[in-house]
Amino acid sequence: DVKVTQSSRYLVKRTGEKVFLECVQDMDHENMFWYRQDPGLGLRLIYFSYDVKMKEKGDIPEGYSVSREKKERFSLILESASTNQTSMYLCASRQVAPRDTTNEKLFFGSGTQLSVL
């Protein structure tokens, strides 16, 4: 089974801190994604990465950056955390078609609930 692991389930940080959210996948997937989930808004894409060292902004990249130095790891960075970044953060990975035998579905981690005080 594909496994996507997020380093922390719950995280509490203070305003202004630099925050790192880590995500690791074990299936050699090319694509990786960071979403944030907020009530009433669903999942919104922050950043995604096609492959190592490649990244592209999603719909809400402001206040975030990412790093993909190795294929299996995709990090989300909050340079200076703010209270409006309190949210559930979900990482996902996906194999690239046509080698994708799982119909382009995303595999998700369990999420990191970040609270910024």
Place this chain on the structure above:
Amino acid sequence: AQKVTQAQTEISVVEKEDVTLDCVYETRDTTYYLFWYKQPPSGELVFLIRRNSFDEQNEISGRYSWNFQKSTSSFNFTITASQVVDSAVYFCALSKPGGYNKLIFGAGTRLAVHP
């Protein structure tokens, strides 16, 4: 622009009732994929189904069934004889095919099934 609307924020049913979760989408693409994901209390979204825009056949998987209608841009999900384990948040999503395309999610519908 692509958009997915799940108008039902929360649904509450009693076990064994049938329940339908609505999903309406907007896209200008002629080729696209539609998905349903389930998010149980553990937090990890679980893939349920993908439907290609060229395939309008309805699909049934056990107690789950999906009704795809291009004419109304809808991809509704029905759970027959609901069970407590079906309690979760359900997301509908839309994407273009290809490895460089992102999924657009709806806001989700929280389903509570009571014994």
